[in-house]
Amino acid sequence: MTPDTDKSPADEIGFKPLYAQVRDRLVRRLVDGTWAPGMPLPSEMELARQLNVSQGTVRKALDSMTADNMLIRRQGRGTFVAEPEESRILFQFYRLVPDVGIASFPDSRVISHGSARATKAEATALGIEEGGDVWRIERIRSLAGQPMLVETITLPADRFPGFGELTEIPNNVYRLYSERWGITIASAGERLKAIAASGRDARKLGCEKGEPLLLISRVARDLEDRPVELRWSRCISRDLHYSVNLR
Structure with a gap:
């Protein structure tokens, strides 16, 4: 995969915590259809590389999205976009x-x-x-x-x-x-x-x-x-x- 290129000034560190900014950018991938229901996500390491942040920041963003039922974690398989029939x-x-x-x-x-x-x-x-x-x-x-x-x-x-x-x-x-x-x-x-x-x-x-x-x-x-x-x-x-x- 190529590094993420959808950055804008609003994506830079501002009033939101960094993990929340990362979450916003990942949610955008759901909105625009880059990540479709049921699709597996790249690894935390790969996402951290794409977004130029730490793996811990990515994990916190993914945890927040999982808590809101946007993502599903499957033991031993990875993280997937939640499907409405779950x-x-x-x-x-x-x-x-x-x-x-x-x-x-x-x-x-x-x-x-x-x-x-x-x-x-x-x-x-x-x-x-x-x-x-x-x-x-x-x-x-x-x-x-x-x-x-x-x-x-x-x-x-x-x-x-x-x-x-x-x-x-x-x-x-x-x-x-x-x-x-x-x-x-x-x-x-x-x-x-x-x-x-x-x-x-x-x-x-x-x-x-x-x-x-x-x-x-x-x-x-x-x-x-x-x-x-x-x-x-x-x-x-x-x-x-x-x-x-x-x-």
């Missing part, structure tokens, strides 16, 4: 756990998907103009065949050209975003609120109108911290709870 990645963004038993990832059935105009709430969350073009997906997610949440996903149309041409939307949409549009979901913020089931949601979930539901509103962001997905999940919580570990 179980640890899936559960990073899925926090509903059964009250009894082992956590599992739900199946999904798409009810509808197509183009729409962004509502004020969607536009605010996604950083686009109200009335702008979006793709909107509604699906039901189930565990062991039992519907447990109904979900509405909104995507900015300009980030996902050709989405409307899809004949099938897979359960793991984050993998779809990565493989087809090169968009990696790096982080997400969620807000939780108790609501009562509407008649529409009750019919889809097979519950009583007015039954307590947990509303989870999520804005997912890419590697450059730009919002790329708004998701509303209305969940029956009688046998589930929302679990998060604080550190």
Whole structure:
């Protein structure tokens, strides 16, 4: 490999620690597709040579990216770009756990998907103009065949050209975003609120109108911290709870 040539004045030592600057430059390789999902990374020694920093600085940058689930370390094999189907990645963004038993990832059935105009709430969350073009997906997610949440996903149309041409939307949409549009979901913020089931949601979930539901509103962001997905999940919580570990 040739030494890294994507340096700019902003890459030089400044307010950020050196390892954080190195991390920024390595993240750029994920953003621009130089490093694709599943791809093995060069050794720490080679990266240190390319970036003209110490191996310890590179290791600290890689550790930070691994902690954020951008990379996966495999014992005896090296470091790889994380793929969205990795179980640890899936559960990073899925926090509903059964009250009894082992956590599992739900199946999904798409009810509808197509183009729409962004509502004020969607536009605010996604950083686009109200009335702008979006793709909107509604699906039901189930565990062991039992519907447990109904979900509405909104995507900015300009980030996902050709989405409307899809004949099938897979359960793991984050993998779809990565493989087809090169968009990696790096982080997400969620807000939780108790609501009562509407008649529409009750019919889809097979519950009583007015039954307590947990509303989870999520804005997912890419590697450059730009919002790329708004998701509303209305969940029956009688046998589930929302679990998060604080550190």
